[in-house]
Amino acid sequence: MAREILVGKASDFKEGDKKIVPHGKNSEIGVYLVHGNWYAYANLCPHQGGPACEGLLMAKVEEVIAEDKTYQGMRFNHDEMHIVCPWHGWEFDIADGQAVADRKWSLRKFDVELRGEDVYVLA
């Protein structure tokens, strides 16, 4: 049976917030509220073990290519937010935890449950 970790009150989070909670003695879980959805991932990058959840939350970068195939610049796409590991910059899609550069790598994902005002991670 999954262990329940009380994260805190849902009202303490605003859009884009995260909280990192202990998960046993030697690990943590990052809990995020993004686009109104709750996400939880292990604070452990599959690359070299960096604390991925301690990094920035950044919007996906996209190239703007015109109809004639010419490059017009770059833009942020806030529909897809990325967790960025602060050690080396590996980026992970907040929606599923997959590394956007190579989707066979991913952060370990945990379920989040809301019980009234309380936010729990099932670890």
Added chain:
Amino acid sequence: MDLPTSDIHKQAVESFDTSSLLTNAARQRDARNYAAFPIVDVDCHHYENESISEIVKYIDDPVLKQMGMLYTSGGTGGQTPFNPGLVGYQDIAGRVTRYPLRKTETTPADDKHRDVHLSLRWMDAMGVDYVCLFPTPMLSLGLHPQAEVEAGLAKAYNRWLLENITAKEDRIKTMLYVPFSDPEAAYETVQEFGDHPDVIGFMIVSVRYHAVHSNPYMKTYALMEEIGKPLGFHSNYNWNDRLVGNSNRFLVTHALGFTVYNAVHICNWVVNGLPERFPKLKTVWIESGLAWIPWVMQRLDNDYKMRWSEAPSLKGLPSDYMREMYYTSQPMEMPDRKEILQMTFDMIKADTQLLWASDYPHWDMDVPSVIYDLPFLDENEKRRILGGNAIELFDLDVSSRFPNYKAA
């Protein structure tokens, strides 16, 4: 401070501490019991530009020193007389947070320099016992249009480093910055500092347009050989280069630049027969990763067999000489097919020639587990690459951390 991210999400950071950032590295250290054997980092860095006001005081030339004092006391605008001005953003626009946050990290106000405190923090977290410390912006100084500026600043930096950093911490060593743009100054630098106990070797910054086989350098190599310490070539990128800088993405100029400069130098070193002229001078190729070595070995061997008359001093294949050289591991490529990496290790005789390096605090640093967790190495090979090979190469005294150390 607030770190600007994409426009709707800023991240407020209360404080920054290297030890905290590297908590997971410390967990790896304990889980793998790194305390059981010495780990030597052959390539790590500090930001000497943050101490430039201290360094310029060591400059001999009064005119250059005056210029340096003016620049470090506030400058005259956006220009600097020292840095040839490399464009770049290794921090991936702040995604690698230790770059923008490093200035907020506090260190004790005691008799140890801030750079010693910062170095020990990450060394202890990773389980590193000894390091070879290199500068950061000065890695571009080989491009400076004034040879006398490289010479003057190198001498000042070497003096400052040995008096204020390595003298204060037994675990920090250096390979001496050699001002290669001025062959006479290079020789004098090796003469003046070569015997210093904290100088474990000599370092030429690779990003430059000087031919390593030019005659004026021969007496310097001979002196290095006589002193008996290795010569390292430390690579870098250069977005201003007409060829390897010919990209609009830093990814490319970094991926190519860090390999190509060392590739050119190693080719010239080998085909001109310098390993035959200086058979006891060991060379170390620093911060180019590993994938380039099989490429250069194969290209050189292939051409050499057809054009032997252009490399008549060689008594074996170019790759035979390259197998006797030393290589630092970082940034180690991690192909999905591990057998590619294993083949590379075999080709360079990694069990004796490969030296682990972190390159910390730079953005593409490697922690020791990149070596320790490789499935095709046995425990003895891991320990050699993480420390034993460097201890032998540099004749490093590790008694302060491992009084009973014996080579494996």
